[in-house]
Amino acid sequence: MRAAYIEELGSAEVIRYGEIAAPRPGPTDVLVNVLATTVNPVDTFVRSGLFPTHLDFPFVVGRDLVGTVAEAGPGVIGFRAGDRVWCNSLGHGGRQGAAAELAVVSADRLYRLPGGVDPYEAVAVVHPAATAYLALFVHGRLRVGEIVLVAGAAGNVGSALVTMAARAGARVLATAGARDAPYCAELGAAEVFDYRDPRLTEKLRAAVPSGLDLYLDTAGVNDLESAVDLLARRGRVVLLSGARTRPVLPAGALYMNDRSVLGFVISHASSDELAEAAAYVNDLLGRGALRPRHIEIFPLSATADVHARMEQGELHGRRAVLRTDLASGG
Numbered sequence: 001m002r003a004a005y006i007e008e009l010g011s012a013e014v015i016r017y018g019e020i021a022a023p024r025p026g027p028t029d030v031l032v033n034v035l036a037t038t039v040n041p042v043d044t045f046v047r048s049g050l051f052p053t054h055l056d057f058p059f060v061v062g063r064d065l066v067g068t069v070a071e072a073g074p075g076v077i078g079f080r081a082g083d084r085v086w087c088n089s090l091g092h093g094g095r096q097g098a099a100a101e102l103a104v105v106s107a108d109r110l111y112r113l114p115g116g117v118d119p120y121e122a123v124a125v126v127h128p129a130a131t132a133y134l135a136l137f138v139h140g141r142l143r144v145g146e147i148v149l150v151a152g153a154a155g156n157v158g159s160a161l162v163t164m165a166a167r168a169g170a171r172v173l174a175t176a177g178a179r180d181a182p183y184c185a186e187l188g189a190a191e192v193f194d195y196r197d198p199r200l201t202e203k204l205r206a207a208v209p210s211g212l213d214l215y216l217d218t219a220g221v222n223d224l225e226s227a228v229d230l231l232a233r234r235g236r237v238v239l240l241s242g243a244r245t246r247p248v249l250p251a252g253a254l255y256m257n258d259r260s261v262l263g264f265v266i267s268h269a270s271s272d273e274l275a276e277a278a279a280y281v282n283d284l285l286g287r288g289a290l291r292p293r294h295i296e297i298f299p300l301s302a303t304a305d306v307h308a309r310m311e312q313g314e315l316h317g318r319r320a321v322l323r324t325d326l327a328s329g330g
């Protein structure tokens, strides 16, 4: 089969595209004919070694896929050849990746794609949307009526956070570039603040005198000095981005108000947590309530190029979808 794979960790140039041996499913696995995959920031972290995880060479890159079931192992219940499916947890933790014509997925990490959903749009949202679910409901413990701030609300993860938090009955405040304010409002943000405004913190404080219950910063600025101060009693900051930041933490303001700061990566989510997120994501996909803002289609052979473009910031605001059925560039 054709695949995008690496033989060593390194920069985007270590990604090769060519023939490697097709995988075989174990008794509780499903073999999937991959229609498309995508590239997330974490795929570049795995490839470079920034996010250490067990992998075997040749290692197929890529976390997410959408495809059809080719064959189900004898111990698999619930999937049959031809079913349209998706997965968002390949390519780390000892699992081979999704950037290939065929992929083996453990049945407990595979989900049905709801009927009528565009598979190329779906593959672009399943990673950021599942991340948003975990941030809000598993780690952030969001409850109806709480006040949430989403910084970076127009981005892939941010837009899913706004959509989900608003649907869950929270009051959502958003920060975004001025041009993205209408988009954030359309997703459900009650108020949108320009992140470039020098008086941003002051304006946020005035908007929520009682404090924020949940603060999520997908832009990775991680200004904890302001964030902790903006929280209500028992408010939570959930860190999920900005791996290299070294924020200042105001300890007194934190512990004297029962506030907390915690972090997570979707990579460590259990298969049960991922399945719970997938059910929620599927519900929104099925209702047409979760769609990527812009997608750009590439052949699978362009994987190395897409990694490089992502790292150079060229894909800003767009999701790359890599299709296995398009003529390759080599």
Ligand SMILES: NC(=O)c1ccc[n+]([C@@H]2O[C@H](COP(=O)([O-])OP(=O)(O)OC[C@H]3O[C@@H](n4cnc5c(N)ncnc54)[C@H](OP(=O)(O)O)[C@@H]3O)[C@@H](O)[C@H]2O)c1
Pocket: 041, 042, 127, 128, 131, 151, 152, 153, 154, 155, 156, 157, 158, 175, 176, 177, 195, 218, 219, 220, 221, 239, 240, 241, 242, 264, 265, 266, 267, 316, 317
């Ligand atoms: N922890 C996890 O499990 C997990 C999972 C998935 C992703 N992530 C991380 O989440 C981050 C976001 O990913 P993404 O795909 O959503 O990125 P993205 O689509 O580029 O979104 C980032 C957004 O932040 C905005 N922004 C830039 N500077 C800002 C600032 N100072 N204040 C507020 N907003 C600002 C950007 O607006 P402009 O267009 O104006 O620049 C953009 O809309 C990445 O670091 C990724 O690694 C973590």
